[in-house]
Structure formats: C-alpha cells, structure tokens
Amino acid sequence: MNPLAHFRGLRARLLAVVIAAVAGTVVVLTVGFNVVIAHRLHHEIAAVLDARAAAAQDTVRLVNRRVVLTSQSQPDSLDSKLWVFGPHAVSETRGDPRLGRAAAEMAASGTRRRNLAQPPTALLAVPVVSHGQRLGTLVVAASLAPYQHTRRIALAVSLALALFVLGAVAALSRWMLNAALRPVAQMTRSAAEWSAWDLDRRFDLGPPTDELSQLAATLDSLLGRLAAAMRHEQRLSAELSHELRTPLAKIAARAQLAAHEPETPEAVRADLEAITHTAGQMGVLLETLMAAARADPGPDSGRSELDEPIGRAVESCSVVAAHRKVTVGVHLASPCLQARVESALVERMLSPLVENAVLFARSSVDVRAARNGPYAEVRVVDDGPGIDAAELQDIFKPAHRGTAARMPGAHSGAGLGLALARRLARSAGGDISAQATGAGGCFTLSLPCP
Structure with a gap:
C-alpha cells in the first residue's frame, strides 16, 4: 500500500496544514521568547557588574601615593571577585587563579568587558581616577552560573510548553476535523448505498443553509435523476423485450416446423436448426432483460x-x-x-x-x-x-x-x-x-x- 495514500485524503491534508501553521507560530514564539530572555539576562548581568564596580570605586582611596581599599571592601566582606591594578596594586581578592589572570589581561589591554566559559564568569574593568588622574584599573567579576541556569530552565520550559501546545492543537484540530467531515462521509456512504438498491431514499434536509445542506440537496437531485433514468431504462427494456418475444417465438416455431418437414433438404435443415438455436439464445436474452427490468433493487x-x-x-x-x-x-x-x-x-x-x-x-x-x-x-x-x-x-x-x-x-x-x-x-x-x-x-x- 502506498504510504502517501492516507495523506492524500482531505482530512489529512487539512490537519497537516493546521499543524504546520501552528508549529511555525510556536517555533517563532519560542525562539523569540528565548532571545528576549537572553537579552534581558545580559542586561541584568551588566547592571550587576556596573553596580558592583560603582560600589567598589567608592571604597578606593589614595594614601601616601598608594591605592588602597577601605576596610568595608576587604575580600572577606565582598561577595564578588575584585582586583585593583596600577603602579601600586594593593588589593586582590582570593579565588580562582584563572580569574586573576583574566583580570590582569583586561587591565593590561584596556578591555572593558569579558566573559569566561570556565569558570562561567563575567568581568568588568573600570578606571580608578582621582582628581582627574588615573591611578589604576578596578576589575570586578560576577558568576554567570545562576543566569545560565535560568536560561536553561526557560529554554526547557518553553520547549515543553511548545510541544504541549502543538500536541493539544493537533489533537483538538483532528477532533474538530473529524466532527466536521463525519457527516460528509456518512452522506457519501448513504448516497452510494441508496444508489445501489434504494433510489427512492432522500436526505431531505430542507432548503440549503450551509455547506452540508447544500451537499445534501445536490445528492438528492442526483439520486432523483438517477432514479428517473433507471425507471426509464427498465420501462424501455421491458417494453422492447415484451414486443420482441412474440415475433421471436413465431420465428423459432416456423423454423422448427420447417426443419421437421420430410421434404426439407439436409443443408436447409441444418440452417433451420441454427435459426432455432439462435432464436432460443435471443429468447434467453429477452428473458434476462425482462427479469432485469422487473427486478426491484x-x-x-x-x-x-x-x-x-x-x-x-x-x-x-x-x-x-x-x-x-x-x-x-x-x-x-x-x-x-x-x-x-x-x-x-x-x-x-x-x-x-x-x-x-x-x-x-x-x-x-x-x-x-x-x-x-x-x-x-x-x-x-x-x-x-x-x-x-x-x-x-x-x-x-x-x-x-x-x-x-x-x-x-x-x-x-x-x-x-x-x-x-x-x-x-x-x-x-x-x-x-x-x-x-x-x-x-x-x-x-x-x-x-x-
């Protein structure tokens, strides 16, 4: 069986169109949602780093030409990584050495923002300025792990929701299409059955008010014309068969009588017997025609x-x-x-x-x-x-x-x-x-x- 045979049905094609349209919409919404989430988290990380950098800058002081941090910003009281680089770098938080190397590279190259994959961390470098003079570079860091976790949760939830919506729409669409097209299938089967042996049956749904009633009226009209044609054919077959039976019987009878005459030559007798046989075949054919005309489907x-x-x-x-x-x-x-x-x-x-x-x-x-x-x-x-x-x-x-x-x-x-x-x-x-x-x-x- 052709695997595409079922797909050629109207119901399957309509369902495929609906699912394709909904799937496209769901994909666009899911991608858009995750893009918005990613953009929002990016701005939130940037805002957190800016706030931490501003707070750290308030604690930087120049004492005896040395950049120092006040006691409030010492590593034990900070919840983020912090580095100070300059002619006299005086403070650095404890932590992963990879972060320290990355911070030093940012201070040396003048890079403002940088994200590390391992460990997942965002870094921000800002200058330390006092009385219009740049004293050094302050680098702060914040872990990206919670933000990445939020993005993964948002992606998983959006995908699950998209699949649920797509499945629900597909099931609902299938049910609605089945409910909408079921009367059409029933009417088709009924019309086929009535056309075989009950040409007087009709749907009788009244004046057409919608597609189904219009279809019923069309089928009723077709059944009416089919019934009229069938009755005309039966009547014609019956009349012709009846009219032909009598002359055919006379032909067969005369041929039989002539064939049994003693003076009939053998060659002629063979022809008469052939005529009798052919007349018998025609008689059987006429009887069949009359039976077909009399048959009540x-x-x-x-x-x-x-x-x-x-x-x-x-x-x-x-x-x-x-x-x-x-x-x-x-x-x-x-x-x-x-x-x-x-x-x-x-x-x-x-x-x-x-x-x-x-x-x-x-x-x-x-x-x-x-x-x-x-x-x-x-x-x-x-x-x-x-x-x-x-x-x-x-x-x-x-x-x-x-x-x-x-x-x-x-x-x-x-x-x-x-x-x-x-x-x-x-x-x-x-x-x-x-x-x-x-x-x-x-x-x-x-x-x-x-």
Whole structure:
C-alpha cells in the first residue's frame, strides 16, 4: 500500500496544514521568547557588574601615593571577585587563579568587558581616577552560573510548553476535523448505498443553509435523476423485450416446423436448426432483460435455496454441453445453502456464466457453491483458454467481447450476457467478478445470505 495514500485524503491534508501553521507560530514564539530572555539576562548581568564596580570605586582611596581599599571592601566582606591594578596594586581578592589572570589581561589591554566559559564568569574593568588622574584599573567579576541556569530552565520550559501546545492543537484540530467531515462521509456512504438498491431514499434536509445542506440537496437531485433514468431504462427494456418475444417465438416455431418437414433438404435443415438455436439464445436474452427490468433493487428481494437455480442453469446448457462433449459438475458445500434473492433471478444470473463456461471449456466445467461470510458464493470454473488479466473488468461492459471470444472458432454472441448478469447481481446486493487464474475461466457470483 502506498504510504502517501492516507495523506492524500482531505482530512489529512487539512490537519497537516493546521499543524504546520501552528508549529511555525510556536517555533517563532519560542525562539523569540528565548532571545528576549537572553537579552534581558545580559542586561541584568551588566547592571550587576556596573553596580558592583560603582560600589567598589567608592571604597578606593589614595594614601601616601598608594591605592588602597577601605576596610568595608576587604575580600572577606565582598561577595564578588575584585582586583585593583596600577603602579601600586594593593588589593586582590582570593579565588580562582584563572580569574586573576583574566583580570590582569583586561587591565593590561584596556578591555572593558569579558566573559569566561570556565569558570562561567563575567568581568568588568573600570578606571580608578582621582582628581582627574588615573591611578589604576578596578576589575570586578560576577558568576554567570545562576543566569545560565535560568536560561536553561526557560529554554526547557518553553520547549515543553511548545510541544504541549502543538500536541493539544493537533489533537483538538483532528477532533474538530473529524466532527466536521463525519457527516460528509456518512452522506457519501448513504448516497452510494441508496444508489445501489434504494433510489427512492432522500436526505431531505430542507432548503440549503450551509455547506452540508447544500451537499445534501445536490445528492438528492442526483439520486432523483438517477432514479428517473433507471425507471426509464427498465420501462424501455421491458417494453422492447415484451414486443420482441412474440415475433421471436413465431420465428423459432416456423423454423422448427420447417426443419421437421420430410421434404426439407439436409443443408436447409441444418440452417433451420441454427435459426432455432439462435432464436432460443435471443429468447434467453429477452428473458434476462425482462427479469432485469422487473427486478426491484434492494437487499431483500426474496429468498431461495441455491441448489434449484444452479440445477436449472446447468440443465439449460445440457444440450450444448453434450454437443461439445463437456462434462458439468456441481458441488454444493451445503444442500441448504440459501441466498436472499428470488430463485428465478439467481437462475438468470447463473445462466450466462454456465453457458460461457460450456462454450469455452475444453472438456469440463465445475460449479461450486459455498458460504463465505455474509455471502453465498457460486464459482464457475472451466478448463478453457481463460481470461486475460487486462480484461477482468472490460468483459462486463455491454457489447464487449473478450480475447477468447474473438479467437478463430469461438462462438458468436452479442456480449450482453455478463453485463446483464452483473447488473442483476448488483441490484440484489451482490456482485459477479472474474478471476485470471491462468488455468481457465473463473467467475464468482456473490449473493447476500439471509
């Protein structure tokens, strides 16, 4: 199965668009939030260092041409690192020697601000000036660890919140889309079911007021036109079949009488028998047309045991089978196997299948009936040339003749039997399908069980 098949659905595409839009918005907000946090913490670190540098400068004094710190700013009373550099550097706090080296480099190079990765520390260097004379450089430091911890917490919380919002929006959007499109799916299934066997059903949601009611009105209109076309077709088929039965019966009767006349030459008698046989085929076709016209599409159009219509369908082909020396076997998984279809309709469905199998078989035809879940299946298999895989659907089209039917020596026909049989089966809630087995023809009639 194509992995993108599910994504091609409208619901999946809409959900993908919503998730993509929300994800983009969440990403922008998350990045913006963390950028603002980082900028705010940077300014806060700078403000802390400036405040500490200003406080330290107030404690610097020049005594006997030496820069000294008052007692208030001695290392034991400070909570930050502090260095004083100049001609006479007099005070330095205790601590990590890496900080002292970095402070000395800043004083020597004139660098104002610097951040160290290890240990995570921010440093600020400011000049010590007295009466307009620069006496040295004061360097203060503050640990970046708490600020980095705050940034990590903010990043983790923002990511967790973003994922939660994205998941919540995706779940809510999916629920809303399912709720919004569920009526459409239900209406589609109902319309497909009604078009198969209940063309008089309608949604009847009244005048269109929104998209759903407009869709219902459109489907009601389509079902109405389909029902009218179906009734017109059934009426036309019934009238034509009825009108053709009488002249066809006269043709068959006159041909039979002429064929049995003693003075009829043998060559003419053979032609008359061919006329009689062809008239019989046309009679079967007309009976099928009339049965299709009379059929009431619906899932509950009678009930029958399948052994009787199967037997009659096989018996109707016995003369042709004997002439072609083809044996027809019947095997029923259960003698009481039933279908929710009238016996006469089942016979009309099966007759074209059995007749085609007898005409194309080399020596044998096998008719098997068994239950498969909610359906009764009748499988007709022959040992003939089989069905081309490319024609499994085309052979059910009216007037279409398959490759095997066009071969030299194949029987002639109008190509209507399979099309009418499938139409009858589908009108009864079943179906007829063909299988390319590679070892002969195979047709399966599926009918609903009671």
